Amino acid sequence: MQIKDFMVDRNLKELTEHRTVALPIACYETIINQNVHGYIPLHWHDELQFILVIKGQSIFQVNGENIVVGEGEGLFINSGCLHMAKDMNDSNCAYICLNVSPSFILSQELYATYVTPYIQATNLSYLQLHPNELWGKNILDAVRKINELIRKKSLYYELDIFIQLTFIWKNLVMNGFQLKYERMEMLKSHRMKQMLDWIHTHYADKILLEDIARAGQLSRSECCRYFKKFLKKTPLNYVIEYRIQKSLILLQKDHLNVTEVAYQVGFNSTSYFIDRFRKYMKMTPLSYKKRMSNFNSNRPFD
Structure with a gap:
């Protein structure tokens, strides 16, 4: 699925329905310069976002910081962070975008310990995902697998998606990022x-x-x-x-x-x-x- 008519409300909250399967997630491919604006405008949403660039190069802006993401690389954008994206050097940049509700990442019993501290941290608006780092490569590979699972919809694919999401979050937690609260x-x-x-x-x-x-x-x-x-x-x-x-x-x-x-x-x-x-x-x-x-x-x- 390619989203072109990118809509936000007056608070800049994205209006895209983040539910393309029978789960509180959405995974779709986006070609930046085919958006109605010619870029992805400034917005935010409650969902966690994982980006995998599959073609070209893009510059993302997250809470005022610019991050260049090239082909094969990715980005984690935390819940509630203002962000936008533009194509870089007319590269016709395309990326897989995975949005997932924080409440779906882990069970309620584990949520307070392993999810809440990360979405509330003031120094974690984003993390770059590099394929040459094992934890980053694991996350990027899992995003690609989820995109394939949604397209094929084979038997029990929802369970396979849940397994991949847990794997993504485990690798993000294990990278050793020191959280701060200011x-x-x-x-x-x-x-x-x-x-x-x-x-x-x-x-x-x-x-x-x-x-x-x-x-x-x-x-x-x-x-x-x-x-x-x-x-x-x-x-x-x-x-x-x-x-x-x-x-x-x-x-x-x-x-x-x-x-x-x-x-x-x-x-x-x-x-x-x-x-x-x-x-x-x-x-x-x-x-x-x-x-x-x-x-x-x-x-x-x-």
Whole structure:
């Protein structure tokens, strides 16, 4: 299964149903530049995520840190962490994505000892998975096996998936990563999500830096530092990019022209919207509108 129309709610929580089998997991292949945005936009989810790059090279951003992941390598992304992904060097990067509910990893009796400490650690937003390290190779091989099991659906495949998940978690625990718990890091993550939530609620309105900072109970300068650390951009640049993301859906509606879309997503100038859109999407809004109209008209019925 290839997911192209990547959707998130106003809190950046992914809306993809993470249940492609009769278990609380999802495993699918993704080609990054075939997504409707041309990349995987910033989002988070409660599920644990394991990535295996099967072609090309990608740069992932997890809680503000950039990680390059090449073919044959992978990544573990912890529950609740903000992350996004972009193709690197036009490599047509493709990867297997395994999402699994933390509660499904181990039994309730073992959960508090072997799962809770890891999903609550403030220094474990991600782990790189390298095939030249035994524990990393074991995890990557298991992700590939789970993907094959879901595709083939042979007898008792659900039990085989559960065995592989337990094997994955055992190898992650055994790699010896030292866990830390810092209250200030938890507070920073909470404030960042508060500011993003406020933007996603008010993106169509006039937004000032003071408004964003107030939502996170921060000064203007502290607000800018948070965005630079977590997202590598200024708060107002993030607002512009988020407005453009929201415009992509509206531009696919036949009854709305470019000017109407611009004002609906918070731009007070059509020319400025076109300029920012061109910089962000490498095409004009009208070109995008025509392109998506042709795509939708040629799309086969489900």
